[in-house]
Amino acid sequence: MKSFILKVGLALLVIIVALAAYYKTELKQLYHTVRLFHADVIVQNFSQMETLAPSVTIARTEPVIEWGSAPAELPETFLYEGEEVDLNQWLEESSSTALVVIKGNDLVYEDYFQGTGEFDPRISWSMAKSFLSAIFGVAVYDGLIPDLNAPVTDYVPSLIGSGYEGVSIKNVLQMSSGIHFNEDYSDFNSDINRFGRIMALGGSFDDFAGSFSSNREQGTYMHYVSIDTHVIGMVLRAATGKSIVEYFDEKLWSKLGSERDAIYVTDSRGEPMVLGGLNLISRDYARLGKLYRDFGFYNDEQVIPAQWIEDSITPDASHLMPGKRTSSSTSLGYGYQWWIPENADQEFFALGIYGQYIYINRALDVVIVKNSADIGFMDRVPDPDYLAMAAFRAIANSISDKE
Known part of the structure; x- marks a missing residue:
């Protein structure tokens, strides 16, 4: 009997070892995904995502368009709701890793923190959504997506039967799809964290997008749903007949004179994580800011249609307008x-x-770029976005007043 148990045990051990060897990459990725936001590694992780997850690199296109130089001092303090806030203390408490300030075409301030450097490819998280919006607008104005009121399922029939059936492209673009989605990063079983485990263990972002149902009427409530952006990416691929990587490079990345390559985190099939997987150095993030500040015009070329940019930054329904409202989660x-x-x-x-x-x-x-690894971001009081806006406004006014 003992001999039998020993043989079974050895057989199970061989199976476990074999499975571990076969799934070594996935297990390693799962380990890093589970620990991605831990305090002892979050800063390092946010600068090396390409070593933690599947990724694809999009090479920069020469020549580099250099920033001018006009160094300026930042204000020591700024006001938030009538209270004076120390700028350096805010940068430290919000776990900043980079701060880049552009005035006109000049780099006026730049600093890096917590042992990170100027050439770290920093994870965008949801800033990537704005990059996708840019190239989506090119396809719209090229006539490949002529009607934003068309349902996404006209382009992506695989979503028929899901909560996205019949939902308009415009409502998905505006985070008003009505899809039921849990975006809580602190909840291990939330939809956004399940999405992360797909990235780690293998699977399809497209299949994941088709698994959701709706719980609201579309176009009536602004509820932040990251998977909406992936659906926009699916529409873009179908409309252009090109991969995200190819279209991103052709219509945007190759035109910005960037200093370093772009890196996209992908799923196991190589599909970019368009909702948050872009990695750039901070000065290259500033290039998109400059492009949008200047109405889509960059290096003597209209890169993004000016009207698309205006439409992108103009809320056109009551549930999208800034200010407290019952028709939005923000x-x-x-x-x-x-x-x-x-x-x-x-x-x-x-x-x-x-x-x-x-x-x-x-x-x-x-244009101001701030990168951070703020593990307490979701629980901070006051609201970190409003505090950041106050700081950015103070910086912008300060460097403009000194001209």
């Missing part, structure tokens, strides 16, 4: 994958979880 305004702050004066921004921002102020000709 008091920020929303356009086509871009955010609009309350009391905006030609201001809008791209936003990523854990403190990623591309802030654009056209009135003052300023």
Whole structure:
């Protein structure tokens, strides 16, 4: 009997070892995914995502378009709801890893924190959504997607039978799809964390998108649903007949004179994580900010249609307008994958979880990029986005006043 048990045990051990060897990559990725946001590794992880998950690299296109130089001092403090806040203390407490400030075509301030450097490819998280919106607009104005009121299932019939059946492209662009989706990063079993485990263990983002149902009427409530952006990517692929990587490079990346390559986290089939998987150096994030600040015009070329940019940053329904409202889960305004702050004066921004921002102020000709690894982002009081807007406005005004 003991001999039999020993043989069975040895057989099971061989099977376990064999499975571990076969799934070595997936197990390693799962380990890193589970620990991605742990305090002892979050800063390092956010600068090396290509070593933790499947990825694809999109090479920069020469020549590099250099920034000018006009160094400026930042304000020591800024006001938030009548209280003075120390700028350096805010940068530290929000776990900043980079701060880049552009005025006109000049780099006026740049610093990196927590042992990170200027050439770290920093994870965008949801700032990637704004990049996808940019190239989606090119396809719209090229006539490949002529009607934003058409249902996404006209382009992606595999979504028929899901909650996306009959939902318009426009409502998906505006996070008003009505899809039931749990975006809580602190909940292990949330939809967004299940999405992350697909990335780690293998599986299809497309299949995942087709698994959701709706719980609201489309076009009536602004509820942030990251998988909506993946569906927009599916529509774009179908409309253009090209991969996201190919279209992204052709219509945007090759035109920005970037300093470093772009890196996209992908699923096991090589499909980019368009809802949050883009990795760039901070100065290259600023290039998208400059492009949008300047109405889509960059290096003597109209890269993104100016009207698409205006439509993208103009809320056009009551549930999308900035300010407290019962028809939204946020008091920020929303356009086509871009955010609009309350009391905006030609201001809008791209936003990523854990403190990623591309802030654009056209009135003052300023772009600010802040990257962070703020593990307490979701629980901070006051609201970190509103605190960041106050800081960015103070910085923009300060460097403009010194001209």
